[in-house]
Amino acid sequence: TMSKPYWLEVPLIEGSKDKVKDGEILIVGSGLAGVSTAYWLQQKGFTDLTLVDHQASEAASFRNCGHILYGTVESMLAMVALHGQDVAKDLWQLSIDICHEVRDTVKRENLSVDYKQDGYLVIAVEESENQEILRSIELLNRYGFQSDYVEKKELEKKGFREVFGGRFEAGSAQAHPTKFRNDLLKICLDRGLKYFSKVKVLAMDENNSKVEIRIDGQATVRYEAAVIAANAYSPLLSDFFAKHRLVEPFRGQIICSKPLKKKLPVAYPHSFDHGYEYAIGTEDNRLMLGGWRNNTPGGETGTYDITPNPMVEKGLAEFAAKHYAIDEEIIWEYSWSGIMAASKTGFPFIGPIDSQRIFTVSGFTGHGFSWAHGSAKYLAKIMAGEPIPELVARQFNPRLVR
Ligand SMILES: Cc1cc2nc3c(=O)[nH]c(=O)nc-3n(C[C@H](O)[C@H](O)[C@H](O)COP(=O)(O)OP(=O)(O)OC[C@H]3O[C@@H](n4cnc5c(N)ncnc54)[C@H](O)[C@@H]3O)c2cc1C
Structure with a gap:
């Protein structure tokens, strides 16, 4: 048997192999979460966006089962036991809305993604x-x-x-995850997104009102803001993730x-x-x-x-x-x-972490297809200074996890 995923019979769109330059917003990770973040930030009017990835062919996004499911990792029964009836009900409804974001994007952009x-x-x-x-x-x-x-x-x-x-x-x-990501990425590239492959981010820190991003084998770059969309890999480049054991x-x-x-x-x-x-x-x-x-x-x-x-x-x-x-x-x-x-919480983490300029959208357990796309929309709202539902601010805030 082959260790290549069935979904990767559709080749991933790759980025430039040039050196990354300074810019406004840098997104780390070009799986479903990172590409969706670029998409929603563009929808909010941001134009100077840079997406980087180290090894997209290894991303969970193209190794999953294509399910776009209502709910979270817990059954409704377990959610009620954990959060009480009202919160469980609201969370379930949110998970439905989030699944519908995928459907609406497919329609809005006329994507052929099965x-x-x-x-x-x-x-x-x-x-x-x-x-x-x-x-x-x-x-x-x-x-x-x-x-x-x-x-x-x-x-x-x-x-x-x-x-x-x-x-x-x-x-x-259900949908074809590689087709969904590729088609969305193509749209973002047409709208001015810069995309670089083979870029391994080692760490990022706020310094003098900029985010300094250290890249393996390249010069450090400076951005106004950065987004960690590296899901399981996030603790490898973020001390905040590692310290609080978010994932x-x-x-x-x-x-x-x-x-x-x-x-x-x-x-x-x-x-x-x-x-x-x-x-x-x-x-x-x-x-x-x-x-x-x-x-x-x-x-x-x-x-x-x-x-x-x-x-x-x-x-x-x-x-x-x-x-x-x-x-x-x-x-x-x-x-x-x-x-x-x-x-750690069973829910994604959406929002700023250890700096007002460093954000994340990560932590999807087994439900990343829908949650990555929908969570990225909330992150774009946060970054654009728009209000988000109280439930999202409370349950998915990485700073409230202790
Ligand atoms: C076997 C399996 C089955 C699954 N089934 C389903 C399913 O049916 N339905 C569902 O909803 N979810 C499913 N999931 C979960 C889902 O695939 C993930 O939650 C989702 O794809 C996460 O997307 P992401 O973009 O956040 O992370 P990923 O897709 O993992 O992407 C992260 C990206 O970040 C990059 N990166 C990491 N570190 C760095 C760094 N330091 N510098 C630069 N780039 C970096 C990686 O190269 C990678 O491309 C499944 C997962 C697996 C593994």
Whole structure:
């Protein structure tokens, strides 16, 4: 199997290899968060923007499962237990609005990125999980959110086996992450964004009313402001991230089959076992299945190594054999890993950090496709001096995390 992600069969747009010069706003990271930040800052009228990236092909953004999901890393049940009913309800609504930002951008800019709002199926692989799903549906429905129970029999008709029940959410979506990022980046470049590849930022500090950015092998550059959109990698260039342990890196892994002869009955996003395994059917009818890290010693945390773990690869293939009623041979063609950021709070961090000139938009755990794009819009508002919802200011403020 190849360790190249399926999504990177679409080549990433690369930046200039020239030296970075001084400017107004510098954004570090050209994954979904960094490119979205450039996009929203341009929407707010900022024109002198520079985007830099060290190794975009390793970004989590092109190594995920393409899910654009309502909710956060926690179930509604867990969110109510953690934050109380009112905050949980508001957070869920915010997550919906954030998913719709992706949809609205696709429409506004007329992007051809395989965007489909065809729902999300959460599947229980144990009876206790089935009971949790039932309670989550009850809560979601009580707060006015759509979520429908799917009987075991119904799931079996949809091609799953050894499952106990599920819940279907119609509003979640999927898209091709590389196409989305590339198309958005192309728009930003047309509107004057400067983009540099192979630029490794070592550190940044405010000095004499400027942000001084130290770059590996290049002269230090000076900017009015800087944005850290490096997600799991942020602690490597920011003492603030490291000191407050805002994010912990962890490795996620995915396998993807050769195109199957028989059409997958469920090609829209779905997950099993509390989201620990997640899957999709690709445009060309491949089964893409990720997760399984909860079955490994250490849970794949604390690493920046993107070499796929053979144990996880095997576990995922066995998981597919157990839970999908696919009667042809499945040939796994791709296997890859990526590094996600487990957020200390379970939510992204949006706003200034240790200086009024140094901002971040990071910490997306397993929901970065929607949250990166939507969070970047809030960051652009903050940087433009516009008001943001109180919920965002309170829950996602990196300075309030202790
Ligand atoms: C296996 C897997 C499955 C996932 N599935 C889903 C899913 O289905 N749905 C979903 O919503 N989310 C999913 N995620 C999470 C999602 O992919 C991430 O949350 C999201 O892509 C984060 O985007 P980002 O732009 O913040 O970070 P990244 O995409 O990681 O980009 C960070 C960029 O910063 C650059 N960088 C880092 N340090 C430096 C530096 N010092 N100097 C210069 N550049 C630097 C890196 O090179 C990189 O390009 C998954 C992740 C993985 C790994």
